[in-house]
Amino acid sequence: MSESGTLPPKSTSRGRIKLEDSPRYEALLEAVKRARRDVENGKYRLRDLALVSALVFTGCRLGEALKLRAGDLDSRSKTVKILQEKKHAAHPRIVPVPSQTFWEIMERYLRRIPGRDDPLFPISERQARNIVYKFSMRYLGKRIRPHALRHSYAVFILKHTKDLEVVRRLLGHSDYKWLKVYLDYTQEDLAAELEKAFREAED
Numbered sequence: 001m002s003e004s005g006t007l008p009p010k011s012t013s014r015g016r017i018k019l020e021d022s023p024r025y026e027a028l029l030e031a032v033k034r035a036r037r038d039v040e041n042g043k044y045r046l047r048d049l050a051l052v053s054a055l056v057f058t059g060c061r062l063g064e065a066l067k068l069r070a071g072d073l074d075s076r077s078k079t080v081k082i083l084q085e086k087k088h089a090a091h092p093r094i095v096p097v098p099s100q101t102f103w104e105i106m107e108r109y110l111r112r113i114p115g116r117d118d119p120l121f122p123i124s125e126r127q128a129r130n131i132v133y134k135f136s137m138r139y140l141g142k143r144i145r146p147h148a149l150r151h152s153y154a155v156f157i158l159k160h161t162k163d164l165e166v167v168r169r170l171l172g173h174s175d176y177k178w179l180k181v182y183l184d185y186t187q188e189d190l191a192a193e194l195e196k197a198f199r200e201a202e203d
Contacts, residue, residue: 022148023140025156028056029101031139036105048131050109051121055132055146057102058082058095059153059171062128062146071116075103084172093172151182158182 023031032053038044054065064082072081080095097103113120121128129146136144150171158167164179173179 021142021144022151022155023136023144025152027140028149028152031135032056032101032105034139035135036101046105046109046112047121048135050105051123051128051131052135052149053102053105054080054120055149056153057097057099059150059157060095061150062125062132064172066119066121066123066125066128068120069116070110070113070118070120072120073106073110075107078103082172091172093169095170154179154182 032049035044035049035052039046039049051065054060054068055062058065058080060080060082064084067083068080072083074080078096078098080097081092082095083090083092109120123131132146132149133143136142154167154171157170158164161167164176164183167173167182168176168179171179
């Protein structure tokens with residue numbers, strides 16, 4: 001881990017997945033908490049925090065976040081229904097979000113949304129990108145692309161579940177081709193687990 005809290009540099013031959021600007025997930029969680037305190041003090045906008053939280057806690061694409069309706073969030077089951085377009089057809093995926101922080105933020109924000117069928121974020125993609133840029137500059141000290149938050153989420157889930165199928169389903173990917181890039185960032189954890197296993201076996 002670098003001093004800035006970002007993932008170590010990594011590039012791919014075709015450049016479709018770039019993790020060099022993705023912050024550690026733990027740094028994102030801390031940034032969300034700081035922003036939440038600023039919301040409470042009237043120093044940050046609740047809508048902006050809600051949008052960033054949707055990206056951070058579900059790993060969805062920015063376009064998917066902008067398609068969310070109020071009724072897509074189910075606080076009882078703690079799930080978010082994300083509409084994903086595949087081959088010109090819409091396919092929903094259900095993403096569990098067990099975070100109490102997320103639901104406290106979203107439930108407060110939902111009080112401002114008139115009805116269940118109303119858009120959660122009635123803003124343009126450009127506005128949404130600017131929200132993420134400003135959030136990252138303010139709370140992480142550098143400008144970060146919205147898609148980088150998705151990478152951070154993916155690495156975090158993979159490290160804790162060690163299951164590419166779980167990551168694939170949560171992110172809504174059709175195959176494992178690009179997900180395998182994330183494996184490079186879990187090797188350190190794998191080595192530590194093996195060392196512990198052999199140490200216990202040899203004791």
